[in-house]
Amino acid sequence: MPALVSAGAQPDPTNGNFWKLVMMLGFFYAPYWWIVIPPALFAMWAQFRLRSTHSEYSQVGTQHGLTGAEVAREILDRNGLSGVPIHEVPGELTDHYDPSKRAVFLSESTAYNTSVAAVGVAAHEVGHAIQHKEAYSMLGLRMALVPVTGIATTVSNLLILLGFFISQLRGLSGFGNTLFLLGIGFFSIFALFQLITLPVEYDASARAKAQLQRLGLVNPSEHEGVDRVLSAAALTYVAAMASAMTQLLQLILVARSRDDNR
Numbered sequence: 001m002p003a004l005v006s007a008g009a010q011p012d013p014t015n016g017n018f019w020k021l022v023m024m025l026g027f028f029y030a031p032y033w034w035i036v037i038p039p040a041l042f043a044m045w046a047q048f049r050l051r052s053t054h055s056e057y058s059q060v061g062t063q064h065g066l067t068g069a070e071v072a073r074e075i076l077d078r079n080g081l082s083g084v085p086i087h088e089v090p091g092e093l094t095d096h097y098d099p100s101k102r103a104v105f106l107s108e109s110t111a112y113n114t115s116v117a118a119v120g121v122a123a124h125e126v127g128h129a130i131q132h133k134e135a136y137s138m139l140g141l142r143m144a145l146v147p148v149t150g151i152a153t154t155v156s157n158l159l160i161l162l163g164f165f166i167s168q169l170r171g172l173s174g175f176g177n178t179l180f181l182l183g184i185g186f187f188s189i190f191a192l193f194q195l196i197t198l199p200v201e202y203d204a205s206a207r208a209k210a211q212l213q214r215l216g217l218v219n220p221s222e223h224e225g226v227d228r229v230l231s232a233a234a235l236t237y238v239a240a241m242a243s244a245m246t247q248l249l250q251l252i253l254v255a256r257s258r259d260d261n262r
């Protein structure tokens, strides 16, 4: 974009399109930019903590000696879910339950390891399958929001950017601001989704721990390890929720400062 920087001249903050653009963007985004820093740091720390806790308990075997896949199968069968298949999924910490396929997906390290970490993660994913079977309301709400959230996220980014640029055009600032506000509205759907994810995840872990104890798949000394791995995993969802909420707050504050400055 060479046209944005005037050749030969020193970039003057008050003169030249490039700097005008930077200042306009700054006007929009600089206020309250620092708000998003703490949750971003928290999210990084939560990821680091999950990886270190998971790798620590990947070295600790269970007395029972069953693999993650065997534990998952056992809990599924004992809960009348023999029809729910267990598939392998590539990657690390990619384990999940897919409600649309009614299937448990375990990563290689979870499926074939007999560690406390593998058993805990496998039981957690089965916890989601049990939620599905019991029509747990929060899971139902989360499932309903999945397709909406996908669209809302894309639309919100587009509206926020478009709203910003259009609001700079002569006579169109009102229209641009409306688009910006609409973008914030769509972003709040994403934030709501992240919020609903929390009870779903904590509930799946609670079910996992109860099943592991009830079926005697972990002994009391191993229970603490399972608890630590699942708590570390849950914390990453807390961090994601905090990030989304803070971004929403920042967008609202920016919109308000736009109003005040007009």
Ligand SMILES: [Zn+2]
Binding pocket: 124, 125, 128, 200, 201, 204
């Ligand atoms: Zn989960």
